[in-house]
Amino acid sequence: MKIALVGAGNLATHLALSLVKAGHHVVGICSKTGETARSLSLRIGQESMATSRLDELPKADVYLIATKDDVISTIAEEWPGNLSEGLIVHTSGSVDINVLAPAGIPYGVLYPLQTFSKERDVDFKKIPCFVEGSTTEDTMKLMELARSVSNKVYTLSSEHRRLLHLSAVFACNFVNHLYDIAEQQLKQNGFPTEWLQPLIEETAAKIKTVSAREAQTGPAIRKDQRVIECHSAILAQEPQHLLIYNILTESIYQTFHQ
Amino acid sequence: MKIALVGAGNLATHLALSLVKAGHHVVGICSKTGETARSLSLRIGQESMATSRLDELPKADVYLIATKDDVISTIAEEWPGNLSEGLIVHTSGSVDINVLAPAGIPYGVLYPLQTFSKERDVDFKKIPCFVEGSTTEDTMKLMELARSVSNKVYTLSSEHRRLLHLSAVFACNFVNHLYDIAEQQLKQNGFPTEWLQPLIEETAAKIKTVSAREAQTGPAIRKDQRVIECHSAILAQEPQHLLIYNILTESIYQTFHQ
Missing domain, CATH: 1.10.1040.20 (ProC-like, C-terminal domain)
Known part of the structure; x- marks a missing residue:
């Protein structure tokens, strides 16, 4: 799949590395100043566009938000009109799936239950991942994506x-x-x-x-x-x-x- | 060295196994009813006398007390007159060395900093052990004993x-x-x-x-x-x-x- 990442911190880093390893293409990375996005882009060794503007992100099948929890709703509300296809997904343990509805495209959650540090390698295959989609189809798509990086994938509601x-x-x-x-x-x-x-x-x-x-x-x-x-x-x-x-x-x- | 153990619980089990492995002879084990002492005696595969009476323990170079903390002072106070030589040693983190003085023989502490369960193997070599003797000679003897089972041995006062x-x-x-x-x-x-x-x-x-x-x-x-x-x-x-x-x-x- 073509993946775009919003965020370039600890979780985004490990997600990007695992996604690339699983054969996906990380087409773009967006971070606040663009600098951490550029570092991550270099680190994954794939041609990925680094930017500080959401509307400059290339079109993707899945937009993965790996930012602080309190930024997710703003990102959804300000989601650029040119990215009007694909699935928008957050990765938080405590944020409701519906916070993504304002983006105006299908949405979902992929929550990897782990503590991440940039400098520590983790075996993503062993990390339990919990997915939820706004429709059954979105859930299926997320299951497929999650299973490509982890051996432990479960569906779970926002409340759970x-x-x-x-x-x-x-x-x-x-x-x-x-x-x-x-x-x-x-x-x-x-x-x-x-x-x-x-x-x-x-x-x-x-x-x-x-x-x-x-x-x-x-x-x-x-x-x-x-x-x-x-x-x-x-x-x-x-x-x-x-x-x-x-x-x-x-x-x-x-x-x-x- | 000839070692006698007072106590046959989690710590005593792991101590006994490590001592035997290091070439010491566990000559006797004393537990409240004698039953756990008998099980441990069988488990270590060495001829060790199992008893419920302190005064039935064979003479040893070191008497290692691995019981609950609050029993240590009673053991020292009721220490049998026939065991009038050797070193009496407790293994507690929080009990002062001087609680052993009433035993009337040289005394000391050997504290292995670890949580023990009978059914889990531990690598004693990696466990930090802290020793303290009532005299410098006792400390030296305890250092020698501790170093035979652990690679991380330090001297430490009761307060520390x-x-x-x-x-x-x-x-x-x-x-x-x-x-x-x-x-x-x-x-x-x-x-x-x-x-x-x-x-x-x-x-x-x-x-x-x-x-x-x-x-x-x-x-x-x-x-x-x-x-x-x-x-x-x-x-x-x-x-x-x-x-x-x-x-x-x-x-x-x-x-x-x-």
């Missing part, structure tokens, strides 16, 4: 996608923030952050074989009041971290003992 | 070990609880928990190459109020999860925007 995205916030964004707090604590004490790496890896790997409920360890599940008091005393000078400690300790306790 | 253990609670126990919440949400909606697996793995793997601070993504760092309100509405019926959502969202926000 929002629920899934909320779980992803807990399992990824919040988890990463806890890693950040742990790293801060290590640095404060002059300890290398690498010390925690095997523990972090094993904690994530463990729940492939057992449920997180079964995998739970630590002072809160053991009702180890002595350790909990000792930790609270250490955190006395950091009210924000103490609050997080108390809330999560209480939540683990309630999960297992009430 | 407690600080490290607190970071481990954030990076492992609390993280696992967030996985649990995410899994609950998935199950409630009839989604398979496998959907989150690639995201969880990548989130943990990412911070090998960038700091958790740099790796942060999600609505809170993007100040995406629309998404945050939508998530809060979904969580309205689950006050405990909403509380965790709000506290962590606020904490991420403060980390990046204040």
Whole structure:
């Protein structure tokens, strides 16, 4: 298929690379200033037009929007009249499919459930992708596109996608923030952050074989009041971290003992 | 060395297997009823005496206590007079070394920073181990023992070990609880928990190459109020999860925007 990309950030980069690998042609890339679009265009090693203007994008079968969530509705509302054919698709976990209706062409969603960084390679084939089309035909077209880059493609409504995205916030964004707090604590004490790496890896790997409920360890599940008091005393000078400690300790306790 | 183990749980199992592999002789294992000690004794494939009584343990160079934290002081206080030589060692992250003084023999700590499950293999060589001895000689002896099973051995005081253990609670126990919440949400909606697996793995793997601070993504760092309100509405019926959502969202926000 001929694909045009709106956005040239982390997700757009990995999408573009995977699409090219799957034999599609990325005909154009549009980014705010055009600069990141040019870099991405060079990186994918295909002749793709880089621009900062939507109306300069070449005609495509699918226009994939991989921008920040809050820009998607503006893009749909300002969709140029010269791009009056094809399918317009956003890639967000939390934005409703109908936000794309104002574009005036068929529309849909392709949500890859993963956290992307430009500098890290990911195996797109393993990333679960969730599609939704404004018509059954659009859904079918999106299934075909998604299956060309991923082995795990499912249809999912906007409402269900929002629920899934909320779980992803807990399992990824919040988890990463806890890693950040742990790293801060290590640095404060002059300890290398690498010390925690095997523990972090094993904690994530463990729940492939057992449920997180079964995998739970630590002072809160053991009702180890002595350790909990000792930790609270250490955190006395950091009210924000103490609050997080108390809330999560209480939540683990309630999960297992009430 | 001749090693006797007090405890036959997750950590004791992995310790015993690694010690045997490193050429040590696990001469005896003591557990509350003796049953788990017998299973472990069979599993390691070495002639080790299994017992439920400390005073029946054979004499050893090192007595390794791998029990729940709150039992360690009782074990030290009731240490049998016939085991009046060798080194008594606990393996806890949060218990002070001096709790072992009442045993009346040289003492120390060997803390392996990892989460253990009986049914999961771990590569002990990669686990950071932190040792502390009641005298320099004891520390040296423990370094030697720890280095025979792990490639990452450090000396660490009881105070520093407690600080490290607190970071481990954030990076492992609390993280696992967030996985649990995410899994609950998935199950409630009839989604398979496998959907989150690639995201969880990548989130943990990412911070090998960038700091958790740099790796942060999600609505809170993007100040995406629309998404945050939508998530809060979904969580309205689950006050405990909403509380965790709000506290962590606020904490991420403060980390990046204040």
